[in-house]
Amino acid sequence: MERQRFHEIDMLKCVCILTVVYIHAISTSFEPSNFLGYLASDLCRFAVPGLFFAAGFLFDKKISSTGQIIKKKLVRLLPPYLFCSLCIQFLNVPGLSVELKNLDAGVLIYNLILGNTLGIYYYVFVLFYLFAGSLVLRHVPGKWVLVLWGLSALLLLAFVKGFICFGMSSMFQIFRHPFFYLFAYMSGWVLSLYYETVGSLLKQYRVGVICGGVVLVAIILVYTRMGGNHFSSFPILAQFYIYTCVTLLITVGISLGKFQGVIQFVSNYSYGIYLLHFPIVRACQMVYPELSITYSFVYAFVAWSAGIAGSICLMSVVKKLSGPYSRYLIGC
8 A cells, every 4th residue: 555645745855855965065164163154054054854854753553563664674774784894895995984994803893883984874873763663652642742742842951952862972972862863853753643633734824824834934033143143053043943844844745736746756765865965975076176165055056066966877777788786775
């Protein structure tokens, strides 16, 4: 039986994966002290939490058995991750955490386990432990899921304020910490449990939600820019921005009738794009004569376009050559 499609989740995944690629496209094209560079980076903050939100929403809560879920998730995530990680590592492409000449068996295994062949692969590592916890969460009654959701919000706020980060300064540790993305995942989970009620309200009041959300986003962005500041100085407001953006995308996706074919295409390819785009973006950036000291939309757009187009082209070639086995190689 074909799984029900949720156009709003397709919309969220589509925008978020395109934004993730843009995050990596701007990451070497501006100096951190530059205003436009900070603004571009802050505008993209919702991207990865949005993908975890979608993952929480789409997790099978009731239909399949635990064994079926484990098999499905392992087949869906693990072979493409391992295949892409090993190919990228031994091709020694740009963007590796450890270059091939410095690699040994211990480092290779460590990077594969913790999602660190490319730094961005932390996303896969986090997904695995969130999915593992979900095997228990799916048996928890809805009212207790709400309690856990509220707790995850408190843990996130405490974490971003530095109350419970245990002195961590390493981005490696922070990006893999359960408190950082648990709320996004749980929010998607809760929406799926109360989808009929919440979806109906969003449809009914979509104009108000969209207008109010846009105004709130604008206020947060303006306020956090005052005095030369940015989101790093306002971690709580940054979280409000992130989940306001997610709400806006969900609301727009519920009522959007156009472009569904394109949106679904990018949504279906989102995991493959995530796995493949980073070396392409880095290779593109290496042709720049020098890194600009100010944010450059042109440089970022070129790298972003190359990352998206290159990933899709690679996936199309692999699908053509391997047929149905492409799902084990590139995840689609």
